[in-house]
Amino acid sequence: MNKEAIKSATLTVLILISLFFTWNMWTLRPSFEYFQNQTLVESIPIDQETKKTYEVIKPHQLLLHSQENHFSSIAGKFTNGLWKEMQNWEFSNVKSQSPFRTREEFQKWTDENNDASIELKFYNEIPMSTFQSMLQWDSDTNENISFDRIFLDVMTTNDAQQKVSFVSYDKMIVVETTVNDIEAKDFVAQIFNRRDELQSYFSYDTGQGSDIMLPNDQVILDSYEYFTETIDGEKFKDALFSNPRIVKQDENVSRNRYTDGIRELNIYQNQHMVRYVNPTLRDTDSVRAGLLIDQSISFLNDHGGWTDNYVLFNVNESDQEIEFIMSIQSIPVINSEENSFGPTMIKQRWGQNEIAIYDRPSYQLISNISNQSTTLMSGYQVVELIKNNQQIEETNIHNIFIAYELSSSDSQQFVKVSPIWCIQMKNGQLLKINEDLEQSGGNENGVE
Template structure:
């Protein structure tokens, strides 16, 4: 009897030792879920199409303005913007808090007052994403977005200066502080010669918005690119759960449809070199955090290394869970009538619902007969916009020079023409020419 009890004790002890080892292994090997979406339902295979991008690669100002004592000047030049970005990356921004103590006049002075650098972004930027671009001392930041950063450069060199994070339409302002040691570099590199280096601007009042536009005509380069096409099978392997089970329907030489048993569909338009992937089982979401939306949209493309050429975040709609990254050329946005110049995503609760993009990539720049185009001034652009029937200045949101991208021939050659664009009722359009004609140059 005693021997049997000893045997049972030995067996029980052995089981306890094994169980302890298993529990220890689970603790050591456990990794908490850090993904903001269900990866198993999005990118499936480890496919490398082009390259990955960081937050810093994808978030870029569209321009910055320097408000002097009297004049205002500004630039869209990528080299100038990168110089300012490099200075800001040295900062440690602290004591970020919301400022609610201002009226409309004071708000305009915060943003457009003298001795300011006004850095404008094309869409709302989440604080959580901006943390990857500049350093914040605060451990927690607002769950909010801003579309411009305003730097007050009027202070003394021995006093911390103020940085404002502004959501322009919502009239929301947060402010933080930066150590005074960075003010001298900012003034010497960006501010002191601004009137000589950057483009002189005038202010146009569009309802409660102030839009700054160039006083004079300017010359812009025209580009011609031969494009290469990305193998569609790479997207098939990246986007479908079981790529080998995907079926293909061909509709002539220009349109293909790939689909699987889950009703996931990828439609390929070979005339325009675009594809659209739809996952109908993704539960649509109408509410979400802007920071999470940006990060999962970036990681989704990163997982199949799908970034080509230069794309920047251009529109972020947390309410409808939509994100658009737009192609840029020399710091200016590129537009196309067939969505060739953008990467668009619509998200469900945890999974991608729609993914639309081009499968083109720049291969080689070609020479053009006329590579310089002279565009009309901001005054010319405003005159043409105001001539639009039923124009309402309250609905005008922005005016900028961009590139209009058109296909030149059947050999995937594309022309990028500099053109005036305006944003009206949340939509971008080419500025028309008074009396009709080609909008290039506003002649």
């Protein structure tokens, strides 16, 4: 065979091979399952409910001041309606005041504004930047300051201005604003004129100039029994890992453990608790409290973490930690130490704009099946117990409030929810005041 014949044969073979591969490319239909198995599976939220900032950051107490008289409610009467109405107001004429030089000067300002006013009190100081993200402002002000109370003056003049003051009791800072809306002014006045529908309160001075308002009389609230539902561990896995398909599960007697090789999710079944840890993000430069709040709420919105009613309870900027507490009828819920069922708080710790540690309940309250009335001691009795307790320093008390205590029952699917008095210390510690101890012969000072 000569060279020309060899070239022709080789060319023919190459053409045939080319045609073969071209035909395969045109006709090949890869299995859909193959591509489906190779696709990155995105996280799936536990629940579709999302919350707006003002639905998570709420005043925990509404107080009406009328000269020497004070009124308030336990279960949020008027509070939620007023707070929602304030989202429609436009705040203008922002006037910042420098911190008062002395506690006496600040107390004088407070007394003058207690003649006729409504006070909204928050669990924790809220950054001005967060208030500006919730409420409507015609101009920006100092974002580095924060407040734990809002005062609404009840004016008798005929103008349309409603005066609103944002107050920090700890730093003695006041920022005064106005709302130019006659409907806002009328709304505030209508609530104030219904103060006789609320319980009368008195002022308890802890010695630091931060008065705590407590009821004059005993308080009657319902106790409940709730049916609970455990949230499946697979739901947390699908919601918290960016690619749940590569996550592996280890199971032992006390917990279920999921990991993608770096991050770890632990489901503690007996404690009804979940912990998610990203160990590479524990140490980082801190972000301001306002950003910490924003990213914490967004995180819960993104993975559907609002499985019950939760409200902002505490913000620790230095440790980059934030806490949301469960709430029933606007009353915070705490876990029983003596008969624990499970946590009642969502706790987050942040690092490098990502969640580093995430602790939360693995259950949710579904419905209450029974209730009965419970009578709590008056505020005067609470103060007497505190003063007789040698272990409690009054000046270290941050707040005193009524909470619901959640405890286990005979069945793992049911919990008991009972009202109690609670002291919050400045270091964050919560102490339960048990009025029954006076009758049972327990700890004579009544504090556990």
